[in-house]
Amino acid sequence: MSAPLRGAPETILIVGASLAGLAAAHALRAQGYAGALTLVGDEPHLPYDRPPLSKQVLRGQFCDDTTLPRHPDLRAAFRLGTPAQSLDLDARAVTLADGARLRYDRLLIATGTRARPWPNPDEAGLADVFTLRSRDDAARLSARLRAGPRRVILVGGGFIGFEVASTCRDLDIPVTVLVREGAPLSAALGPRLGGWVGGIAREQGVDLRLGAEIERMEAPGGRLAAVLLKDGARIEADVLVAAIGTVRNVAWLDGAGLAADDGGVTCDGYGRVLRANGDIVAEVFAAGDVARWPNPHQDERLVAVEHWGNAQAQARTAARNMLAGPAAGLIRHDHLPDFWSQQFGRTIKLVGLADGADSLAIVHGSLAEGRFVALYGREGRTVAAASVDSARWLPAYAAAIRERAPFPPFEGAVDQPRIRIEEP
Amino acid sequence: MSCTTLFEQVLDPDHRADPYPLFAQLRRQPVCRQADGTYVVSTHAEIARLVADPRISSEDLPDPQKFRWTGHPVTDLLVRPIRAEIRRRHQPFIFRDPPDHDRLRGLVMRAFSPERVRGMREETRQLTDELIDAFAEKSRIDLVDDFSYPLPVTVICKLLGVPPEDEPQFQGWATQLSTALEPNQRSDEATQAKNEQCFTEISAFLRDLIAKKRKAPGDDILSDLATGGDGAEDEPERMNDFDLIATAVLLLVAGHETTVNLITNSVLTLLRRPEHWERLARAPEIAPRLIEEMLRFEPPVQYRTRLAVADIPIQGVTIPKGAPVVLLLASGNRDPARFTDPDRFDPDRPDNRHLGFGGGLHYCVGAPLARIEAEVALVALARRLRNPRLVADPPPYRPGASLRGPRHLCLDLDGVTGA
Known part of the structure; x- marks a missing residue:
């Protein structure tokens, strides 16, 4: 000390x-x-x-x-x-x-x-390759999007990438999302719900490619023309946004x-x-x-x-x-993590941390309705709750997570289907 | 003293004028089981928590009226059971849970649009002035009968699209049916029988009115609900007639009785503190804050009831599945853990997040309308009544403990000033 x-x-x-x-x-x-x-x-x-x-x-x-x-x-x-x-x-x-x-x-x-820069510095330096973290980044990218690109490629399967992809669709810009993993958003939501969001993105016209990695970019004359994927596919695009963490x-x-x-x-x-x-x-x-x-x-x-x-x-x-002086006690930071994301016309919220979860249960609504609350469990305890367009009950589940309540914490609640436990 | 009989005392008409000391006793045990198995929740944090808890259901109505033979087999075996079943399935959305609640409420919110509500301000002002003009020759008025009652019923009838000539009849129905929202009256058999009769009458009236609105829609809520509003062709976006009638009755009752109490409670509170009455007359711009404080200090809806549908551990107590729950909003509003000096009426109070309009998914749909009505009414009364004096303090109260307010509020006046 x-x-x-x-x-x-x-x-x-x-x-x-x-x-x-x-x-x-x-x-x-x-x-x-x-x-x-x-x-x-x-x-x-x-x-x-x-x-x-x-x-x-x-x-x-x-x-x-x-x-x-x-x-x-x-x-x-x-x-x-x-x-x-x-x-x-x-x-x-x-x-x-x-x-x-x-x-x-x-x-x-x-x-x-x-923002994590694109690993290849030559490609990262292209005027058509963007990252998004700061206000200046957003201003540049926004101007570029409003100029009406032929196609935008988004690299990365996280929330920022998906929000940008959603914005591109709002602006009616063709967009391809390249995700290295087998499902988008899986770090935060797990493959099941991440895959569901991916399905929504596809419904709204996103060309979503899973297990996809870029081999190299084609940029004749310093302007992006296309990317080549490791599987040999070639995608023509004039804007690329690297949202890779x-x-x-x-x-x-x-x-x-x-x-x-x-x-x-x-x-x-x-x-x-x-x-x-x-x-x-x-x-x-x-x-x-x-x-x-x-x-x-x-x-x-x-x-x-x-x-x-x-x-x-x-x-x-x-x-x-x-x-706090020497006499006053210090307080612990015990904030329960929570975040929200708006994309493809939906609001996703999460409380707790779902990574490491071993089970999942839909406790309100259903994936089919596009409106639900999902709970994540780990070793029999409730560790996280995600909602899509139905955040109203999240405070009760946040309390359950804080209390390390069993998974699922209760049954027979209002607007609750019969609970089936699945893989996350 | 144990808290297990305190709520019984809250219901006792003897405590109607000032239930707040009982609430203070109840708050010593934020979630307290009563002798009859009801759990009373009296602190702000716990109420706020439970209105956002899916183990709390609003489908808590008592079983329908006990079966009594009339001697007519068709009535007894067919008509009444079917009618009871329809009623049960088509309760208004205040007594329903998601997802049905959300669908019905969503349709109402669309019809109860901000533009439409704002548009009522001028109308409310005119009505208010007409009602006050009528006091000119009087030295004594009953604020309830002469003002607080007629104002909101006219406003809600206008919004709903009820023809002016039918308003008096509507006022009678509203008064009777408000007992259905009053937990300490609705299970009483005589009241239930009267309500049933009243509901049958108003249903027939509304069915005709809805048919007329479908043929010739007007710029009103009932027309929007009956036709699905602007350009909504899709059938599921429209309410069926049973839900529509239940909704119309709810809007009528909830938009009426509560506002009567808000206006009357406000005048009573302000006349007990003349400096605030004078300040309002002088500086009408404080009205919005003053009304928020009124909603905290003397909320027109003192409590709401719910049903626990699963065990709820809270504050060291477990509310068991099946238990009736009382959310004592008016007590949460006086919780010293949430509000500094809670028993002081202070329109300048910062961060006044009261429970006067409830909370969670059942938060009052009519809140913006109530705020406009109360603001217009109070500003006009404070400006125009000359030297108003309370004739009796406390005044006589109506029997309801939840929809709590004076039955009469007699005031002596030295006339009124011009509008």
């Missing part, structure tokens, strides 16, 4: 000026913190909201400016467009790319993730001595980061996509949860614990 913290903080630094960083700043002020407060951001923008980027913004509907609201009394200094470059734990200072050195009494690491922004922590790697910055249950040797750094916290912590709903397994709701909840917990 490091030495106990003395005195109330007078300077708090937040590295990362997005959802988690801003939520922490608001929470600090709401709890009466009156000292200096600085947020450092690598993008030139004030904190903005990302979920609309793959939907409304891309469709060119309203809100192309998704800047998050800031409280008029936030009194925070924003250092934007200047990424943090290094962290000196002993000196309690962060150095920025422009050479500025910022001291802190408490530090929050909320640097999040970036994210990379955590931890490079700036190299040499700082923290337990940080591609899997994130490791924290304890209270959000305090750990040194590589496992010691707690009492004055440095992490929150949001970049943070990995022992999750009480996952048998204390170290997980990072890249969800909008978690970013805010974790930031609030970190803010609370940053201000």
